[in-house]
Amino acid sequence: MDLKEKFMKRAIALAQRGKGFTAPNPSVGAVVVKNGEKIGEGWHKRYGSDHAEVVAIKDAIKNGYDVKDAELFVTLEPCNHYGKTPPCTEFILKHKIKKVYVGCKDPNPSVKGGGIDYLKSKGVYVESGILEEKCKELIEDFMIWIEQKRPYVYLKIASTLDGKIADRYGNSSWITNEKSRTWVHELRARVDAVLIGSNTLYKDNPKLTCRLKKREKKDPFATVVSQNLPSQKYSYLYLFKERPQKTIFFALSDPYKTFDFWVRKGVNVHLLKERSKNFLDLKEVLKVLYREYKCYYVLCEGGGKIANSLLEDKMVDELLLFFAPKIIGDEKAISNFRGRSDVSLKDCYTFKLKKVKTFDQDLCLVLKPER
């Protein structure tokens, strides 16, 4: 591998550690190199803290190195404007960095080209486009925030090898092993809301909390989408009883006239007008979560129908498909994706396979929709 790519790869890996904690900033990683050797590294840890370039340069200095004439590898174009922190370009110039290698340019309209042009005008050698595709992937979430004003959506589904998420009696405990389920909690620790359909709410009575002890964020919101607002008899459900303030309920209609009842309980209730085919418009749901609840990442753990609706509305950014090494062999068991009809093979949703993870005997496929 090319040396430049080697250092950029490291910067990408560092950036990924910040995923979920930097919003509304993008995840960025950086590496400082001198005489072909890495002397400092860092990543943007959370909104308001030092940007990756600054962390990496400070790290090199802390390690006892003189950063003058060093090279900087950074996954995203350095910022050139005053935000929560001063511009990184000034920090780079102040420390006399000689060469800057950039993964991809900043797509933010207020920045575009600015950082690179400014550094060049000050005599710094700048080369951009190192592992560009991978660096662009790092900011896919950021792009969705600024362009679509909605959260980045993970869709997680766990099934048997024949695509069943529960047996015909509705029992789904447990398809996957404990390691897989723990990893889902790691994911919950990085998202701002978990989204389910009402079938899952009534059947599983879930908590939707993150059961990891050590974590940086608070428990995510529990978001439920449903045709109808529930009747009062469902007050016993965990989300309504124990976490009403952290529960957001979206429905199309209120047949039991319970809107005020749930509001008094402390539940965040939204009656939507927007429909998409025969369900509520999930795009609108997501926009409300972004706008009113500052949700940057949403994890959908709903059943096969909401999964299909999200795909239908092109609202899935990353599909996490768990397979347990089991086969039930019963057509009437419940499918991981369902609800479409009269579709032929050419109407399939198609994906790019990004990664295959294993959790002991379980498999997790990380896929991105082809758009």
Add this chain to the structure above:
Amino acid sequence: MDLKEKFMKRAIALAQRGKGFTAPNPSVGAVVVKNGEKIGEGWHKRYGSDHAEVVAIKDAIKNGYDVKDAELFVTLEPCNHYGKTPPCTEFILKHKIKKVYVGCKDPNPSVKGGGIDYLKSKGVYVESGILEEKCKELIEDFMIWIEQKRPYVYLKIASTLDGKIADRYGNSSWITNEKSRTWVHELRARVDAVLIGSNTLYKDNPKLTCRLKKREKKDPFATVVSQNLPSQKYSYLYLFKERPQKTIFFALSDPYKTFDFWVRKGVNVHLLKERSKNFLDLKEVLKVLYREYKCYYVLCEGGGKIANSLLEDKMVDELLLFFAPKIIGDEKAISNFRGRSDVSLKDCYTFKLKKVKTFDQDLCLVLKPER
């Protein structure tokens, strides 16, 4: 990694190259080492040819080495009896090999312990059990032949991520990509028979030949299992028209009195009495293939029902599950495994995940049933 394991791993990889071509002998690989360096290697290529130990020692000599006092790594205990070839033990002694490392002992009742004991009695240092589990896996097929008198069965199914092998209209062209399909032809080149159900026969009118140009074996038999012998109107099907002598048809009944008709056409017809639940007994089918047609490896490419029947009868030795990165989302599309009813999650067939292969964007899981 331990040096012994390193050389044994190489011997295992060599053995795998012979897979499919050595029957009724097991696949065996061997490596010759001197002063910590590999000086020769080989594998048993086909029945009647030199055993792996002999190939490896000859290879070392051909490479210009003196094999006296060398070490031999072999996946299976060397034979000590006269078969198609003289005993390997004598060859080892003749060439003054000092140490022999064995993967697993020979389970063949006529050999058990013989080779190792004999070498030891002649002063050779022998250590057995190096990567024993993996070496045992190498001879799983061989064990099935000698213990169960039936072929080793691969079950191959290709589906979407929601476990569908065709859309609701029965169209299955094509779920997987060309690379995956080419690999299936490589598999066909190693098996002695391809097995399908009559649904697949009537719907797809398949050829079941191997389309690779370069290969060692002839085309596999096409084996069809069905409730009924077909009526004469199906004479147009490719298998009956173009490959009758290579077609073996198993059925439970002959409602159209066509047994003699198909025999005259040259088709190998078997009317079975043995039933298993409501289908013919696939175990009996396999035993006939082994006994009467010398089939050591069978590849089942049938639909979801025959797949389930094979699992039910515990006749699957290796499951090859292809997933294309697509979702159809229609519950009425045809499932990869179907036919069971009233089963709950605890009744799942369970597997061990042995390997994950990728063919561009397609995935192939190699699984073995837990027994």
